[in-house]
Amino acid sequence: MSEHTIQQLHVYEYLGKEDDPLFTAICNMQQGYSQYIPELKMTLTKNQHGLYEIVSKSIHECYSNKEELYDCVSEILNYSLLRGK
Numbered sequence: 001m002s003e004h005t006i007q008q009l010h011v012y013e014y015l016g017k018e019d020d021p022l023f024t025a026i027c028n029m030q031q032g033y034s035q036y037i038p039e040l041k042m043t044l045t046k047n048q049h050g051l052y053e054i055v056s057k058s059i060h061e062c063y064s065n066k067e068e069l070y071d072c073v074s075e076i077l078n079y080s081l082l083r084g085k
């Protein structure tokens with residue numbers, strides 16, 4: 001995900017998450033697949049049980065569906081932008 005994508009994240013609150021590249025990437029994740037987000041030093045994974053995980057140095061959370069994962073990552077990105085990374 002690029003810096004431009006992160007800066008435009010708030011736009012998807014109005015356009016809908018279906019148009020958000022982050023949500024699209026999460027929806028297309030296959031079991032066992034991981035996606036690294038360098039801006040947050042975080043990895044998103046859909047594990048062998050079909051659960052979505054967020055792993056970073058300070059976070060290890062698990063979600064049962066893609067919407068919850070998206071909401072969490074969006075919140076972290078927005079918080080990161082507000083505090084200037």
